[in-house]
Amino acid sequence: MRIATWNVNSxxxxxxxxxxxxxxxxxxxxxxxxxxxxxxPVAEVAALxxxxxxxxxxxxxxxxxxxxxxxxxxxxxxEGHPEPRLVSAQCGPLHVTSVxxxxxxxxxxxxxxxxxxxxxxxxxxxxxxDPAQPLMVMGDFNVARTDEDVWDITxxxxxxxxxxxxxxxxxxxxxxxxxxxxPRPGKGDRPFTYWDYRAGMFHKDFGxxxxxxxxxxxxxxxxxxxxxxxxxGKGSSDHAPVVVxxxxxx
DNA sequence: ATGTCCGTAACCTACGGA
Numbered sequence: 154m155r156i157a158t159w160n161v162n163s164x165x166x167x168x169x170x171x172x173x174x175x176x177x178x179x180x181x182x183x184x185x186x187x188x189x190x191x192x193x194p195v196a197e198v199a200a201l202x203x204x205x206x207x208x209x210x211x212x213x214x215x216x217x218x219x220x221x222x223x224x225x226x227x228x229x230x231x232e233g234h235p236e237p238r239l240v241s242a243q244c245g246p247l248h249v250t251s252v253x254x255x256x257x258x259x260x261x262x263x264x265x266x267x268x269x270x271x272x273x274x275x276x277x278x279x280x281x282x283d284p285a286q287p288l289m290v291m292g293d294f295n296v297a298r299t300d301e302d303v304w305d306i307t308x309x310x311x312x313x314x315x316x317x318x319x320x321x322x323x324x325x326x327x328x329x330x331x332x333x334x335x336p337r338p339g340k341g342d343r344p345f346t347y348w349d350y351r352a353g354m355f356h357k358d359f360g361x362x363x364x365x366x367x368x369x370x371x372x373x374x375x376x377x378x379x380x381x382x383x384x385x386g387k388g389s390s391d392h393a394p395v396v397v398x399x400x401x402x403x
Numbered sequence: 404a405t406g407t408c409c410g411t412a413a414c415c416t417a418c419g420g421a
Binding site: 162163165166187189190211212213256258295349350351352353354390391 | 404405406407408409410411419420421
């Protein structure tokens, strides 16, 4: 099976790029983040064979799971956190969760504590599942797990995304029983998934690895890569998709 | 290297968020 995750930075603005990508990439399941709408373009993706589970209420956030192998047991609830930042569904043999973790903004902003609390709820939520079942949690986690996951760690002093607390929150998800599937990079030596729109960051490959595919060991990985082409040119998101080829042990 | 882009509210520009 082919599975992907992509922070599209508005599904409405991205549709001219998203639909051709969907048709060409032909993933069985896609986790989408930052849809930035209450009305996901369901008919447009249905024309390509996809069912949709979407959680979105307006101009910010919004997450979705698109699947051409079935969508069941949809859950939009993230206990105590009403913003639409998580949706999960059973897609054929796979349980899939799309997450958009709060950014955190700055270390002294209440949003940073909200981010850590949101992570804690996500970790507790895993306890309703079994690490032996085929499970994938993917999306924009807004954390760089190591210093090598940013283009220059000296630019991140007193910044979010790289603090020990944020990294520990990611480690806690992995320690529950999830594998961090590291994709082949699109350029250079590091598999960045996000580049700021500003200052030619993309062309200099000044990026960050903040989008992750986490999966239980019964999801056997055959290949994984960053789809850098999707970040190129006019009308792109500031994130690139991560695409993985997997087989589910039966 | 605060240089771009998104949606929205309210008006052809400013704003919050990232």
